[in-house]
Amino acid sequence: MATVPENASHGCPGLESTDAGRASACAGCPNQSICSSGAVGSQEDAAAQLVAERLKEVHTKILVLSGKGGVGKSTFTAMLARTLADKYSEQNFGVLDLDICGPSQPRMLGVQDEQVHQSGSGWSPVYIEDNLSLMSIGFLLSSPDDAIIWRGPKKNGMIRQFLSEVDWGTLDVLLMDTPPGTSDEHLSSVSYLKPTTGKVGAIIVTTPQEVSLLDVRKEISFCKKMKIPILGVVENMAIFECGKCKKSSEIFPAKTGGAKAMCKEMEVEFLGSLPLDPLITQKCDSGSTFAGIKESALVVLSQICEKIESYKNN
Template sequence: MSSIPEDAPPHCPGTNSEDAGKASACAGCPNQQICSSGAAQAPDPDLDAVKERLSSVKYKILVLSGKGGVGKSTITAMIARALALDNSKEVGILDIDICGPSQPRVLGAEDEKVHSSGAGWSPIYVAENLAVMSIGFLLNSADDAVIWRGPKKNGMIKQFLRDVNWGSLDYLIVDTPPGTSDEHLSIVQYLSSAPSVAAVIVTTPQEIALLDVRKEITFCKKVNIPIIGIVENMTTFVCPKCKAETAIFPATTGGGKQLATDAGLPLLGQLPLDPRVAQACDLGHNFLTEEPDVPATSAYKDIAKKIIEYCKNQMQHVMIR
């Protein structure tokens, strides 16, 4: 896939646009000749294979932020676990953070290895109705560094989408890296061939995080990915002993709530910074079942309910089963 280069002009129309290489913003771009020739717009021959593979997945949900360190991987795992509390639903997690895969550890599956057959790669099941695929399962050691340029990372994402035999899924939750570049363009291109697709945007309350999250919202609008809503993580710190709440990251500009209002998006929930969540993820335990009565569990379950409602009401008409 040909993606927008790092030195692209700020108003680059994108490689899939009819104005690629022709718009005024393209003047001086090193990729102008390639884009204007149409080479960048050539369809990927694997799109049909991805579409066929994902035709049995009802809803694909991207967990995005633009900012690192806001808790995307934790929230991905917790949303998936919350959805999987309904034993009648089949849930999958696809970890496309190629350089920093977290899901094997978060889900307690670090020692697992992927098996392949004529039907493709088999995902790792951490519960009867919860499966996960990550490059972490393909590394010799958890300490191995993935030192790849964009095209190789894009090829890995395509292979995950084309070759993993998920079977029939109700929800596929995609854990993404920070930013709005290669991996994001790749996943959007391939998932766009197999709707229904939507995004959950994750932020923390402080302005330094909101700066990048606003860019992610712009990215979704530009590539036509509907946004289910915004999740604010680490809203307050909840002391496990005295239950007192403290704003560790003050919302100097209104935090996720104001961002949602400004963007015209629902605020799906505000999650407390509970150290027991981090401990459960480090140990690969299911926090939602181990701590069923704490505020964080209630918040995650409420977010999952809102996602379910959105999928039923907004994505049903474009569902491909």
């Protein structure tokens, strides 16, 4: 079973390519000889089988991606998770915080003081609602201020543990909050997820300005190269409405047409725009529900939930 090698560079052609181990981007990669021979280590095969076995009752896995940091990807993931759990109360949902060096989901979902427990069936995730659970490395730290100073292989090992040892039970959707970019964590996650049963997809988060859209184009290219279906792109922090005068302003001007124009150019679906709302920040800091945020944001979140439900069922 082929998996993308760990520590592959951004230009990695992938094991499925005839250029694997032979492309110019492969020069200097420690996995070059393995890729060129078409062989993979038995340890990785065994790990992939463990992941497939553990996630066989998780119907749909959604990677939440961003090209840059600071675009509100983790905030969006938390909002989407709560909206899904509320909108489809008869279904079960999970959030996996794969941002190893910057785990923020425990605070955003209001469970930063909880601890995970381990049993014979694996790690038990922390429950936010009856139908919404969370796993994050934040639960395993002795202090929230602890820095995680790990090289790629150790981070990849932690991701492998999360995917193969967390006892999610039966989930309709697992949202996976990833770090920014297209690095080791993404390659490792995708390589373990692709052989699993069910569906795998991606939602990409950006802000309107061109400096963010430039990196999102790379994220879209990454998904297409890795054959991960893109459900669409969300434009975050698009408009700010003053709480006093009620005037709207573009904090991040969309000089090139914003995410909507970029989606048309890249042939991916535009899922909608979310406002820059100070109340959302307050909700994230306190870990409370997102009730009371702007109606425009709730409408977009509900539409994205329907998009996920459609993808899951088709």
